[in-house]
Amino acid sequence: MQQHYPSSTREVTATLKAHGISPTRQRVELGRLILSRPQHLTADALYDMARARNAPVSRATVYNTLRLFSGQGLLNEVVIDANAKYFDSNLQPHQHLFNTTTGELTDLDSNKLLVTGIPKLPRNAHIEGIDIVIRYSDAAEH
Amino acid sequence: MQQHYPSSTREVTATLKAHGISPTRQRVELGRLILSRPQHLTADALYDMARARNAPVSRATVYNTLRLFSGQGLLNEVVIDANAKYFDSNLQPHQHLFNTTTGELTDLDSNKLLVTGIPKLPRNAHIEGIDIVIRYSDAAEH
DNA sequence: GTCCTTGCAAAGTCTTTGCAACGTG
């Protein structure tokens, strides 16, 4: 199932409504910034982005909106390390490639990676997800 | 290669020295608590543990010591989600099983899980590690 | 004695919250 990334005001408004979120000006602005393509943003990066586009929004609203979007299934939270909490607009199952030298985070298609040997879990256990992060550095180790 | 988990004062002292860490009373106490077996502890849990054993150590020292131990390769940091930063005394390659209902975090043997399909990285890229967390819940979804 | 370590308290960072003003229907 392909994912759609809404970019226009109208599209974002419709997406928010479809997820039970009332489309205020700030939410639509933030939605256009983060939902329009697969990407990973921190709260701070989104805040800066909004200001840069002359669509200033308070930090509180950025945090509240990200929390709301995640709760309503519009974003996933990705924790790459203790100091980097990203919100990911790509909702397809996928994995991450993290360049520890540059901090660059890229997506890997789910169907390219295969994990085998997952142990049996208790009968009532329900797997919610498998998070995979491949970390690599650019610098050669000497 | 099997890993040894030092538990006596003497063993921990030797381990610290072997890693270039001067074995002060606080460090040896904390080392005995966290290095003696494979486990995952947060800074706060270690702090509480030390107090419970009548080996009180300040929070600053707990944080500084955990940072030092990690930097010297005695511990790994594991981030399971945005609100849970653990220090893991198991240095063998392994993966994590995280029960989202109870918060329980268990280790999986590296050789049971197999990941295939890792894409080619640039020539000078060096894979530092592959972090895998399988999240599951106890509750049945109705 | 010299240098490193500790513990306290203060400062920092990131995130959430209380609340009055504001907007939307």
Next chain:
DNA sequence: CACGTTGCAAAGACTTTGCAAGGAC
């Protein structure tokens, strides 16, 4: 108008740091 939302500033959780007192060798 009623209700939800925003923005500010304050509060919170967690972690780091400055510095004087204390400890290791």
